[in-house]
Amino acid sequence: MAVxxxxxEVTLNGFLEFLFGIKASTWTEGGHWSAQWVGxxxxxxxxxxxxxxxxxxxxxxxxxxxxxxxxxxxxRCLLYTIRIFIVLLVIAMLLEPILVLSKEEKIPxxxxxxxxxxxxxxxxxxxxxxxxxxxxxxxLGMSADTAALRQMNRMQLAQKLVNEPFLKKLSAxxxxxxxxxxxxxxxxxxxxxxxxxxQPGGTGTAIASSLRQALLSYSGMPxxxxxxxxxxxxxxxxxxxxxxxxxxxxxVPLVTVGVGTTDGPRNVAITELxxxxxxxxxxPNQITVHIESRGMQAESGTLVIEQxxxxxxxxxxxxxxxxxxxxxxxxxxxxxFSETKTGKLEFRAKIVDAGPEISQDDNLASAExxxxxxxxxxxxxxxxxxxxxxxxxNTFLRDRQIKLSSWLMAADKTYEHPGDLPIRRLPVTQEExxxxxxxxxxDPDPTQWPIxxxxxxxxxxxxxGGGLVYIAGEMQTAQMFDRQSDPSLSWLNLLPVIREPGLFxxxxxxxxxxxxxxxxxxxxxxxQDPIFTFSTDRQANEQxxxxxxxxxxxxxxxxxxxxxxxxxxxxxxxxxxxxxxxVLIASQRVGPGWSIFIGFDSTYRWRxxxxxxxxxxxxxxxxxxxxxxxxxxxYPFRLSTPQATYQPGGQAKIIARFLDxxxxxxxxxxxxxxxxxxxxxxxxxxxxxxxxxxxFSTSFPVTQPGTYFVRVWLGDEAAGATVKAATLPIKVEFxxxxxxxxxxxxxxxxxxxxxxxxxxxxLSESDGIVNAFKIKQVSRLLEERQEIxxxxxxxxxxxxxxxxxxxxxxxxRLI
Numbered sequence: 001m002a003v004x005x006x007x008x009e010v011t012l013n014g015f016l017e018f019l020f021g022i023k024a025s026t027w028t029e030g031g032h033w034s035a036q037w038v039g040x041x042x043x044x045x046x047x048x049x050x051x052x053x054x055x056x057x058x059x060x061x062x063x064x065x066x067x068x069x070x071x072x073x074x075x076r077c078l079l080y081t082i083r084i085f086i087v088l089l090v091i092a093m094l095l096e097p098i099l100v101l102s103k104e105e106k107i108p109x110x111x112x113x114x115x116x117x118x119x120x121x122x123x124x125x126x127x128x129x130x131x132x133x134x135x136x137x138x139x140l141g142m143s144a145d146t147a148a149l150r151q152m153n154r155m156q157l158a159q160k161l162v163n164e165p166f167l168k169k170l171s172a173x174x175x176x177x178x179x180x181x182x183x184x185x186x187x188x189x190x191x192x193x194x195x196x197x198x199q200p201g202g203t204g205t206a207i208a209s210s211l212r213q214a215l216l217s218y219s220g221m222p223x224x225x226x227x228x229x230x231x232x233x234x235x236x237x238x239x240x241x242x243x244x245x246x247x248x249x250x251x252v253p254l255v256t257v258g259v260g261t262t263d264g265p266r267n268v269a270i271t272e273l274x275x276x277x278x279x280x281x282x283x284p285n286q287i288t289v290h291i292e293s294r295g296m297q298a299e300s301g302t303l304v305i306e307q308x309x310x311x312x313x314x315x316x317x318x319x320x321x322x323x324x325x326x327x328x329x330x331x332x333x334x335x336x337f338s339e340t341k342t343g344k345l346e347f348r349a350k351i352v353d354a355g356p357e358i359s360q361d362d363n364l365a366s367a368e369x370x371x372x373x374x375x376x377x378x379x380x381x382x383x384x385x386x387x388x389x390x391x392x393x394n395t396f397l398r399d400r401q402i403k404l405s406s407w408l409m410a411a412d413k414t415y416e417h418p419g420d421l422p423i424r425r426l427p428v429t430q431e432e433x434x435x436x437x438x439x440x441x442x443d444p445d446p447t448q449w450p451i452x453x454x455x456x457x458x459x460x461x462x463x464x465g466g467g468l469v470y471i472a473g474e475m476q477t478a479q480m481f482d483r484q485s486d487p488s489l490s491w492l493n494l495l496p497v498i499r500e501p502g503l504f505x506x507x508x509x510x511x512x513x514x515x516x517x518x519x520x521x522x523x524x525x526x527x528q529d530p531i532f533t534f535s536t537d538r539q540a541n542e543q544x545x546x547x548x549x550x551x552x553x554x555x556x557x558x559x560x561x562x563x564x565x566x567x568x569x570x571x572x573x574x575x576x577x578x579x580x581x582x583v584l585i586a587s588q589r590v591g592p593g594w595s596i597f598i599g600f601d602s603t604y605r606w607r608x609x610x611x612x613x614x615x616x617x618x619x620x621x622x623x624x625x626x627x628x629x630x631x632x633x634x635y636p637f638r639l640s641t642p643q644a645t646y647q648p649g650g651q652a653k654i655i656a657r658f659l660d661x662x663x664x665x666x667x668x669x670x671x672x673x674x675x676x677x678x679x680x681x682x683x684x685x686x687x688x689x690x691x692x693x694x695x696f697s698t699s700f701p702v703t704q705p706g707t708y709f710v711r712v713w714l715g716d717e718a719a720g721a722t723v724k725a726a727t728l729p730i731k732v733e734f735x736x737x738x739x740x741x742x743x744x745x746x747x748x749x750x751x752x753x754x755x756x757x758x759x760x761x762x763l764s765e766s767d768g769i770v771n772a773f774k775i776k777q778v779s780r781l782l783e784e785r786q787e788i789x790x791x792x793x794x795x796x797x798x799x800x801x802x803x804x805x806x807x808x809x810x811x812x813r814l815i
Contacts, residue, residue, distance in 0.1 A: 053091070057084055075812055082805045089798050093790070101784040106777040109224035111176045112214055115162065115192060116230035118184040118202035119738040121155040121259070126266030126295070126356045133356075135764035150356065154259045155200040158229050161257070161763055164194055166770070175776035176224050183210035185236050189217055205230070205738065206237025207752070208244075211254075215246065224775035225253045225758070231260040232745030235737035244755045253758040255772045256749040264743035266295040266355075268324060269362035273349050274638060276659060278631050280374040284338050286659045287367065289349045291331040292644065293324040300324070301354035303333060310343045317347070324354075329642060345369040373401070376437040376626040377421070380406045383444040384475050391604040392442070393418060395615045402622060405436070409448050430456055434464045438626030443473020443601065446480065446489060454491045461494050462723035465592035465633030467625025470495055472555035472599045494595045496564035496588030497557040517550025517605075519571040520584060525666035526567035529587075531620040534613055547609060551602040556582050563716045564588035565667030587624070587665060589714025591723025592635050594625045627663070636663035637671075637696075639712060639728035646732045651699045654710050654728065656687055658694035671696045672720060673712035675730075677704065687712060702732040 061080055127133035133146040140160040142148050152160070162180065170178045180192045184202020187210040192198065207230060214226070226247070234240075247254055274288040289303065305318035318335050325331045339345060348366040357363075378396060382389040385408070396404040403420040417423060426449060427433040433456040446454065460466040481499045484492050522545055526532050535541040559579040560566045565588065569581035576582060584599045606614040628636065637656040646652045656671055658664045669689070674682035687696035702708060711725035746760065753760045761769050788794075 053088075056087060075808065079805060079808055079812070082801050082808070086798055086801045086805070089794060089801075093794055097788055099786040099788050101786070103782045103784075104779050105782060107222070107780045108175055108177045109775050109778045110218060110221045111170055111178045111224050111773060112218060112226045113162065113167070113170070113178060113180045114187070114210065114214055114226065114228045114230075115158055115180065115182045115198070116184070116205060116207075116228070116259070117155060117182040117188075117198060117200045118205040118233075118235075119200060119736070120205065120231055120233050120742055121158070121200035122153050123260070123265045123739070123742050124150065124153045124267075124359065125261040125744075126150060126263060127261060128263050128266060128356045129261070130356070132261075132764070136762070139764045139766055146356075151359070153200070154231055155198050157763060158257075158259050159198050161259075161766060162194075162229060166766060167194075169770040170227070170773070172776050176773070179218070181214065183207075183214070186210055187213035187217065203738070204236035205234050207232075207234040208240035208242075209237030211240075212238070212243045212246075215243070222778040222780075223250070223252045224778075225255060225773045227255050227257065227769065227773075228749075228752075229257045229259060230749070231742075232256070232258060232747075232749040233738065233741065233743075234745075234748065240752055244752060247756045252756065253773065254753055254756040255758040255769060256753045256760045257769060258744050258746055258749050258760060258762050260742075260744035262744050262746060264295050264741075267357045267359060267362070268293040268296055268301060268351050268354050270349055270351060270365040271330065273347060273365040273367040275347060275367045275369050276631060276634075277368070278370045278372060279339065280627075280631075281342055281371055282338060282340060283374075284336060284660065284662070285369075286334050286336055287347055288332050288334045288638075288659075289365070290640075291322070291324070291333065291351070292329070293331070296324045296354065296357075298323060299355065302352045303349065304352055305335065305347060305349045307337075307345060307347050309341075309345055314348070330640065330644060332640070339371045342371050342373055345371055372630075374623065374627075374630070375401050375403060376622055376630055377403045377435060378405070378438045378440060378622055378626065379427075379436045380404060380419075380440045380442070381426070381444050382406070382408050382410075382442040383473060384410045386442070386473065386601060388471065388473075388601045388604050389442055391607065391614065392440070392618060395618055396622075399615070399619055401619065409445055426450055426453060427456060428452065430459055433457070433460045434466070436460075436466065436626075437629040438467035438469065438622050440469040440471070440622075442471040443476045445476050454488055457491050458494065458722070461593035461595065462591040462719070463633075464629060465635075465724075466629040467594045467596070467622075467627075468494055468590075469596045469621060469625050470598065471601055472597075473601050474553060477555050494590050494593075495597045496561050496586040496595050497583055497597045497599075498559055498561055499557040517552055518575075519550050520545070520548065520568040521571040521581060522568050523566050523667075525565050526585070528666040529565070529567055529624075530662060531617060531624055532567065533620070534616060544609075544613065548613065549605040549608050551600050551605060553602070554582070554584060554600040557597075557599060559583065560586045561588060561716055563668070563670065563672075563714075565665040588716075589665065589668075590719060591713050591715060591725070592628055592633050593723075594628060596621060596625055633724075635712075635714065635726045636660060637694075637712075637726065639710065639726050641728070641730055644731075646702050646730065647735050648703060648705050648732055650702055652702045652708065652730050652732070653697060653699045654685070654687065654712070654730070655690070656696045656712055656726070657692075661694045664694060668714075671712055671714065672717045673710060673725065674720060675700055675708050675710045677706050677708045677732075682711075684717070685710070685712070686717075702730070705732050705734055707731055 127146060127150055130146065133149055137143065137146055137149045140157065142160070167178050167180065170176060182188045182192050182198070185204035185206045207228065211226065211228070244254070269292050270289055271292050272290040274290065276285060279285045287305070289305065300321055300323050303318065303320050303322050304316065306314045307317040308314045322333065346366065346368050348364065351363040380393060380396060389408070393404070393406050396402050397418065397420070405419045405421045405423045406417050407423065407426055408415065408417060411417070428450045439457065439460065457468070461468050480489060481492065482501060483489065484501065522532055532545065533541060534544040554570065558577065560583050564586045566583050566586050568585040569583055585597065587594065587596045603614060603617065606617065628634070637658045640655050640657065642653055642655070671687040673685040673687065675685055676682040683700060685698050685700060687698045689695070690697045708730045710728045710730060711720065713720050713723050713725040715723060750760045759772050
């Protein structure tokens with residue numbers, strides 16, 4: 001018989017084995033064979049069977065001695081032997097013997113290589129230890145220059161390690177079969193290909209669960225060990241104790257390779273260099289650098305800001321040592337600058353001397369600023385002729401910082417309206433209206449406007465950031481406010497004051513106001529406002545304000561709007577109502593634009609004291625109202641958050657920071673806004689002054705993940721429905737466990753390896769990894785079972801013996 005290509009010889013028969021209860025076998029090269037009976041009973045039954053056979057042998061002999069005495073002794077013995085063989089063959093057939101041929105051979109073992117491809121493997125490490133970085137770089141076949149090492153993420157480094165030569169060494173020249181698979185939150189049964197670039201991206205890491213699934217996939221195969229290549233951050237799945245015990249019981253060593261560093265990703269970045277794109281000559285301005293760092297808390301670096309003018313050489317502007325903040329916290333650094341000449345100004349900021357980090361490409365940011373002379377386009381519309389109109393028009397024409405277009409509504413069609421930019425009609429499109437920076441209305445008659453002019457004016461202020469100055473007059477203002485509910489007069493809502501319909505003034509009040517001139521009573525916010533800054537010396541400024549010629553007529557309003565800044569009130573104590581002294585000058589931001597109300601029309605009388613007081617006042621009014629529009633129509637504040645992202649269930653903080661405090665109304669006490677997510681109803685917000693000057697902030701709950709859109713505007717709370725708001729998206733995400741603790745967990749990998757008799761290595765020890773696996777080929781026992789009880793040989797022997805006995809018996813005359 002043959003097993004494979006090995007011939008076997010039978011030296012003992014199965015019957016002797018049966019009789020004596022042993023297995024007959026012969027060892028030969030490459031294996032051995034044995035014969036046995038399946039299901040053979042043992043013990044007392046076997047003894048009785050042996051006794052029965054002995055009785056049969058003895059009885060047969062006795063019968064042949066008694067009945068065949070006439071037969072010669074030799075023939076009797078031959079007949080007796082044939083009969084006994086026939087009986088034994090029948091008994092053997094009844095016992096159904098099976099011949100089992102077995103062979104032990106050497107086969108390759110199986111080695112599992114499991115590669116972590118979770119999201120944390122996409123991180124880059126800074127490799128702060130330069131010696132360690134050099135060892136890893138050389139071992140992975142890269143240049144000794146560690147810059148290339150720091151540019152590769154953990155998955156790319158793992159692919160550098162697990163290459164074709166490495167797998168060939170693991171196979172021990174064919175003594176092992178190596179299986180390469182990936183895992184993240186579960187085991188991937190498909191083999192990894194070395195010819196493709198491996199991509200991380202699994203949302204979780206379940207090392208123990210993936211290991212169990214891998215063992216189940218290769219159950220029944222002889223394992224020489226398991227190699228896990230990972231950063232050790234197990235964020236999901238079962239605890240490892242049970243599966244490690246399974247490996248230990250089966251004698252399968254687990255070897256781990258740690259990818260990454262215990263320092264983890266280490267990086268500092270300049271997320272934004274913030275500056276106004278357009279600034280005025282000699283204005284104080286700010287530039288803000290936003291810095292974000294990871295893995296570098298309390299470490300220092302150097303912030304360098306350089307500037308150049310009109311493409312010239314770069315010059316150092318700021319150099320400051322900074323201490324980096326917590327991970328994920330945005331760190332703003334603000335610096336002042338001012339320019340005396342027009343042109344293009346470029347800034348670039350960079351972080352240097354921060355030590356090793358994963359990338360220095362994000363350490364640099366730049367911004368460009370256009371420096372211009374302040375010359376505002378002004379549209380002056382007068383409803384009627386009055387001394388105030390003539391003097392205002394003349395002062396605007398003299399001012400080289402203003403380009404004037406004027407329109408006198410009372411003039412006939414042939415009248416040439418004076419101005420730097422003469423016009424023949426009022427704007428009828430939004431583009432024409434938005435060519436101006438400031439619109440000044442003196443007691444206008446809206447019935448003579450183009451039909452869409454109120455809408456253009458509203459959009460000009462609330463969307464484009466234009467300025468609106470309204471000067472009350474004796475001809476149209478009272479009638480216009482009395483019918484302010486008319487939809488065509490909805491633009492009156494832009495003004496910072498409220499006049500209740502039908503406001504009554506007695507003849508006594510009118511006579512009182514016309515009998516003698518009265519003075520302005522400038523409020524504390526008015527003293528702080530630039531429009532009332534006639535002198536930089538406060539005492540001299542107060543004296544000038546006190547000496548300004550008085551006025552006779554004014555237009556009474558009920559009160560200032562919430563959020564408006566009252567700059568001046570009536571000085572006569574009799575000119576008051578339940579809200580206090582009657583408001584004469586008030587200002588208010590309306591979205592990105594600005595609205596100013598002046599309740600009298602006799603500022604021309606200030607010329608009696610000095611022309612410069614009149615001219616300077618109106619130059620500052622125009623500058624205040626129109627500056628925002630010329631600087632791009634943006635809000636004078638920037639929205640920001642202390643953190644880049646938030647988690648559901650927390651509180652998000654929104655900060656509005658004014659870049660130039662002079663653009664903030666002195667009486668500004670709050671900003672309004674709202675926040676919405678998806679189709680949810682907007683939640684109103686109120687931002688109040690913070691600890692720093694020029695900052696307003698508030699917090700709100702973020703209960704669900706998603707993007708929250710924050711809108712903040714200047715003006716009253718109701719203005720949000722019509723004005724252009726400053727916006728900021730805030731991301732709210734569930735915590736990503738893969739990135740929460742992105743360092744190499746050496747302790748976890750060490751625990752797993754040691755508990756199974758394995759070891760933990762790093763990327764600089766590839767040769768040691770190969771030698772950690774001791775098992776190569778393993779023994780395997782092959783068996784071949786052959787049923788021989790019904791073989792033709794049995795029937796031939798029995799038939800042959802029966803025929804032979806019959807012939808002998810005939811010969812001996814026994815039948």
